Amino acid sequence: MPAFISDIHSNLEALTAVLADIDARGIQRVICLGDVIGYGPNPRECLDLIQQRCSDVILGNHDYATLYEPTRFNYGAEEAVFWTRAVLEADPDPAAVARRWEFIGSLDIRRVLDDTAFNGHRVLTVHGSPRRPVNEYLFPDDVFNTPVKITTAFERFHGVCFVGHTHLPGVFTGEPEFISPEDTDGVFRLTDEKVLINVGSVGQPRDRDPRACYVILEEGLIRFLRVEYDVQATMEKIRAIPELDDYLAVRLEDGR
Secondary structure, three states: OOEEEOOOOOOHHHHHHHHHHHHHOOOOOEEEOOOOOOOOOOHHHHHHHHHHHOOEEEOOHHHHHHHOOOOOOOHHHHHHHHHHHHHHHOOOOHHHHHHHHHHHHOOEOEEEEOHHHOOOOOEEEEOOOOOOOOOOOOOOOHHHHOHHHHHHHHOOOOOEEEEOOOOOOEEEEOOOEEEOHHHHOOEEEOOOOOEEEEOOOOOOOOOOOOOEEEEEEEOOEEEEEEEOOOHHHHHHHHHOOOOOOOHHHHHHHHOO
16 A cells, blocks of 8 residues: 655655654555655755655656756745755765765656556656656646646556646546545545546645645555644744745645
């Protein structure tokens, strides 16, 4: 029974709360869909925890931007990338600096997981979309506004695909249709039909629910889970760092 997490965004309080919840459920395998860093105040600690705890990790656009260059980022996101890069470089332990950069640089942009561990379902993991793994957004409204984007994404995988990136949890079907966790009491049953699952965000939810979000894959079903964490502690850390925009703190409280 694996757990899928994504978009931690250097939020240590959220990450540790989610990992504690995963441990309490006896789950051994944790898969991260990227954006370990960016936006938040604890990039070193979050990278170290993800490296220690996750069996598979995918490269996210903020991870990529920190390693290479932030492109098409707004000012606040860009400044957070530059601050994150400086913090990683400033660690007094050269071995830790090298280990973290090597870890980010080694991340795949897509990975097909061993289907024998997933009840016969072929599982693709990416950060953004099957078509553009690092940075394409698949929004719920796309099923109405740009359905061809969803149908094209479905042409690029077989079975089940897990994504993050939008911070909006839910399930896309090939019709196309978007099913939110609220529509199914947080449980979605798998069939032979292809589905694309957005696992939501651990560290910066944007669905108006400030609780951390992640997904577990049980036998024949997907379960969306929410976890309370100390939002105020993370907000205070962000506000104490001049390079991080205060909006990055405010949005955590509102879940947006």
